[in-house]
Amino acid sequence: MYDVVAMGEILIDFSPAGTAQGGCPLFQQSPGGAPANMACACGKFGLKTAFIGKVGADSFGRFLKDTLISNGVDVSGLLLTDQFHTTLAFVHLSADGDRSFSFYRDQTADVTLCSKEINKNLFKNCRLFHFGSLSMTTQPCRDATMTALSYARQSGCLISYDPNLREPLWADLSQAKQTMLSVMEDTDILKISQEELVFLTGIDHLEKGAHYLSHKYHIPLVLITLGAQGSYAYFNGFSLRLPALPVRAVDTTGAGDSFIGGFHYMLLTKTKGKLAYLTPEILKECLIFANATGSLTTTKKGGISALPSLSEVQNAIK
Numbered sequence: 001m002y003d004v005v006a007m008g009e010i011l012i013d014f015s016p017a018g019t020a021q022g023g024c025p026l027f028q029q030s031p032g033g034a035p036a037n038m039a040c041a042c043g044k045f046g047l048k049t050a051f052i053g054k055v056g057a058d059s060f061g062r063f064l065k066d067t068l069i070s071n072g073v074d075v076s077g078l079l080l081t082d083q084f085h086t087t088l089a090f091v092h093l094s095a096d097g098d099r100s101f102s103f104y105r106d107q108t109a110d111v112t113l114c115s116k117e118i119n120k121n122l123f124k125n126c127r128l129f130h131f132g133s134l135s136m137t138t139q140p141c142r143d144a145t146m147t148a149l150s151y152a153r154q155s156g157c158l159i160s161y162d163p164n165l166r167e168p169l170w171a172d173l174s175q176a177k178q179t180m181l182s183v184m185e186d187t188d189i190l191k192i193s194q195e196e197l198v199f200l201t202g203i204d205h206l207e208k209g210a211h212y213l214s215h216k217y218h219i220p221l222v223l224i225t226l227g228a229q230g231s232y233a234y235f236n237g238f239s240l241r242l243p244a245l246p247v248r249a250v251d252t253t254g255a256g257d258s259f260i261g262g263f264h265y266m267l268l269t270k271t272k273g274k275l276a277y278l279t280p281e282i283l284k285e286c287l288i289f290a291n292a293t294g295s296l297t298t299t300k301k302g303g304i305s306a307l308p309s310l311s312e313v314q315n316a317i318k
Helices: 034-044 059-070 141-155 173-181 194-201 206-217 255-271 280-297 310-317
Strands: 004-007 011-019 025-032 049-056 073-081 088-093 099-104 128-132 158-162 189-193 221-225 231-235 238-242
Touching (some): 004 034, 004 141, 011 059, 025 059, 034 049, 034 059, 034 073, 034 128, 034 158, 034 255, 049 059, 059 073, 128 141, 141 158, 158 255, 173 194, 189 194, 189 255, 194 206, 194 221, 206 231, 206 238, 221 255, 221 280, 231 280, 255 280
Parallel strands (some): 004 049, 049 073, 128 158, 158 189, 189 221
Antiparallel strands (some): 011 025, 231 238
């Protein structure tokens, strides 16, 4: 039995690491990919977590596999292939730590994951399945995602969805919007940024946007991340907004992923994976913990490598 099964892209983030002689930029190799970041947060906090994905049988892919293992994540669903290379992303940071990406993802391993490569047994008695939109940008990984989603529905586990908008990875933004919205009705927990909220709904008001998504697609719990401003939650007509932990941010890579990892840790700990047991008081606890997890992640460079420990989050909240 797994507490969490996550599926999607796992890649190498090359983050800025100063300059070499002559002014040439240096980049640091870091493990990344939104679902992988989330899975490592859950694994690091002690949840029994598994990851489904595909990497190249190259030094980058082996590094990513070892990273998952070292963070307590089961890799029986991670495939290594000799046919395709591991996906790479170069992260560019602004002065305030915000980031943009350049992707090298044309016919790389993660987008070639097929439906037949999804291990259905991973979903037996699973409590929560998490996935994102980037595994739906192209085929065959789009069909593989839908297959995994079908297995998750059949198992009766909670379904967590992150419509992670990365514009360079979509050939057409209208198609991106249609695809990202296509799985909303299968979603129990939606994690979305304010930017993505506006892109998908045209609504910039948090409560109106969350209410629209919740009622149109029958989503019980909507979580909106607000960066340095904290986060907002909407659950069964109850709304809550809490500030972020005050920190000095140096790199926001993976902050939203660690936020949702922290949230799921508290949710599964407090409610046994049943939204029927979620009260406003528990929701507040979950959001406080998630905000602290996300904030602490921004104090170090990288995604997975910057994840805080459970004790670090607990001490920060105290």
